[in-house]
Amino acid sequence: MKRGDVDHPSATAAEEASSAKRQCTSGLSLAVVMEQSADHKTKKYDRQLRLWGDHGQAALEKARVCLIGATATGTEILKNLVLPGLGSFCIVDSETVKMGDLGSNFFVTAQDIGGFRAEAATRLLLEMNSDVKGQYMTDTLESLVANRPSFFQHFTIVIAADVPSEKLLLDLGRILWPVGIPLVACRAYGLVGWIRIVCREHFVTESKPDNFIQDLRLDTPFPELVALKDSVDFGAMTKKAHSHVPFVIILLAFLEKWKTLRGSLPTTYQDKVKFREFVDEGRLKNDDGIPLAEENFEEACKAVVKTVGVSKVPDEIERLFRDPACDNLTIFSPKFWIVIRAIRDFTVGAEGAGHLPVSGALPDMFSDTESFVHLQNVYKAKADSDAAAVYAKVCQLNRDLGLSEDFISLSEVKYYSRNAAFLRCVRTTSLEEELGEGSSVAAGLTGFSVDDPDFRNSLWYVMLRAVSHFHNQTGVLPGLEHKTYEEDAVQLKVFAQKFMKAVGVVDGFRELAGDEVVARYAREVARFGGEQVHSVAAFVGGTVGQEVIKLITGQYVPLNNTLVYDATACTTSTFQF
């Protein structure tokens, strides 16, 4: 066994900065050096800070990741975490570097042949980024799991790359699941990739969806918004002012008129189309009675379908409100659930009157500066007062639970409150459910036809499970030896069929996965010979890297829970096993 730290081979900016720090007495103030170092980081990480922000970066820099398996997949994953500035990693790998590694793993060299793969990988990974710390252990996973299970509890996340034994994965899962440390298991096998995320409970504080409906509260304007709308008199305006009223104010005013005329707000699509015409009629006309081209009215018409009649609590948030964890708060409850409870109390109570706290964000719209800024400030002020109301409830809940009142700070609550519509909680099944009992597998396997990518990927999954069973029985991977790979294929097919029978796949799937079809997949998998094709490992490495960053930062929504990648057809499928 061996463990070690690897020194950085070359002088770097950070080192220069720290050596400069030591020279403080010679003139440079510590503050200046610190600032330069921060500036350096800001520049280096600029392209990613635009995605996950300084707070996301801070979380990444604090994280400790354990990688089991310095395989091609494993090192590619770490590469994608070391480059953006992960805090630290520890590689667990007992293998030595073999010739085969040179053809698939970028983080070993010919000079490393015979040495520990963990050492070579750690050294070559650290060489890329001096901000990151790394260590390695050459114990086997088996011995760590059996003798030192507490070892894994030091980490933010554990990644298991290309572990062939299901039993070992299960054992690892049993260590991590109770303590709530996420496990990402993955494999690049020939031209197939597999990723499984196992986390008991993960909180997403910023899901950042690409497309979302922004609730501007047009149907149920809050009093400050009503007051602003009432202060606008369309009849007593210059032409210029009329064409610069923000569309939000236009829609609020016309919704009120519509309601007076018709008794209710437009809700159906047909109603909204009519309402749109009604708004369009509101444009100023020239002396010949022809409506003027007013850009703000055009925007208002375009916005009708997406912004009118959308004011409701999103389904995902309703689900969080109904979650038992939200009802049954204890002194051990995570902050997330305490805040969710406070937001629920706010929403169903008098303050929210059925609405989530206002986010305060306002899209850009055609307007003069003053009207826009004024409108923006009205939304911002409401967002602040809603957040303050939620904060008061959070403090009360903390007191009731016997927690310190400032257990959750106002700035944290503001952050939750602003993002209320985008909060998520992700819970996956345990590995026990998938690999142990197998109870969650059958329902996940799908497909409409043999050419359906989901069916193909379902079968690849079956084959990978069969490979594990083959390995468990024989101690080797199918197709390892050239002269017996066709025999191995026959045996592999039998393992696959046994597996499908054991988990009890549904009838439709069984019919598609007939003897001949399974035989073809088994032959293809045996052809791979258990080898790693680098570009497949790199695909899995990229995807897992991103999933790990999601789990660390609480931003964006992680995969739930399995991804299968078919490089032969360039498709992926997501399964919930």
Add this chain to the structure above:
Amino acid sequence: MALEDGANGDEADAIQGMDYGDDNVSADEVDDGAPQQDPRYKSISNLILRPGAMTRQDFEPCPELLDFIQNTCKVLIVGAGGLGCELLKNLALLGFRDLHVIDMDTIDLSNLNRQFLFRHNDIGKSKAECAANFINTRIPSCTVTPYCKRIEDFDEDFYRGFSVIVCGLDSIVARRWMNGMLLSMVAYDDEGNPDPTTVKPLIDGGTEGFKGNVRSVVPGITACLECSIDLYPPAVNFPMCTIAHTPRLPEHCIEYVKVLLWPKEEPFGAGIGVDGDDPKHISWICGKAEDRAKEFGIEGVTYRLTLGVIKNIIPAVASTNAVIAAACATEVFKVASSMYAPLDNYFLFNDVDGVYSSSFSYERNPECLACSQKPQLITAKPLDTLQDLIDALKEHPLFQMRSPGITTKINGKSKTLYMPNVPMLEAQTRENLERSLADLGFLDGQELVVVDVTSPTARVLTVKFP
């Protein structure tokens, strides 16, 4: 990080003291009945030497194919940035040994979060050369030849020398140029069928944040990059009146300083334009934009935002580049080996919410400016000015040109109407911009020869009067 000490010191020492040169190599080289294999490339040779059950019907496993991939197949990688670094690594580890990379860029500090072949010491050096050196050192069996040049510096003869071309670019213009070059190389027989020996497959990758795509093009046969030109996002342009009079966003304030204030004040000397890489320039713009924002009660002008707006920065992370470059490299391998049907022809990836991807076939556009070989029509009115016509060429979704130069024949004589990129000609032809087409002597059906940075070849357009 505090790790408990679980290592057995003696054993570790024993292993370190071992001479492990030959033993491990020979252990891997056991003859298992396979044709002679280099153990380094076992993963690839398994695929190439063993018949598959799901491979293409015309796929023949044979040692010659392995030899082709390793020794004959010449792959060009266009761009040595985020995708390019990954592509070089991926292709080298897939067994390709004759790689060529073009990039005229130099290394910047902000590249280091993903362009993993570069180090702090490399800042300012050529991307192509540093990337090639790194791969050649790490994987000695592979030879990467760098070109620190623009793609426009090479002609057909150069591009004809490659088996496959793979693009990892961030510029739409460069992509369109490359697409145009490969299309122009295709020779057709009398029946209009492309001569296969002149067809060079193109694999194109692109990323933005957590999204990316891969496109596989067989020029002259499948949809080309311009067949779906309308998929490229239109450039974000703020209306001048918003910038000048009614700013609402911090971006508007920054644009104001860049577009209106800078030319007026010339803060760094007469005739010196904005340099996005000069922190002094960005700081000045940021400061002035803050002043303007304050004046209008707008919040949110920061240095980072200023830099982003001025340089039109596209966010980029290592992970998305890794995914897209990996899919591209697999496609290169598929095309080179004919092992599986290549991607047909568009792969989309997005991992913002879970992991989503989709592969679908984009149809050829029979009207495509680049590959339809059809005379292109543009409608105009006789009283439109030449400037109107040029604006139409820039804004029309099918053309999206950048700075078109136009020549035509009037009364049998060749005439340059406008040539923006040659200063002398520009000065001579500028006055034509304000003249109407009728005044310039245009007739219905007037044929124009248009040159633009988006294509290596001139395009012939016919002007149709209503």
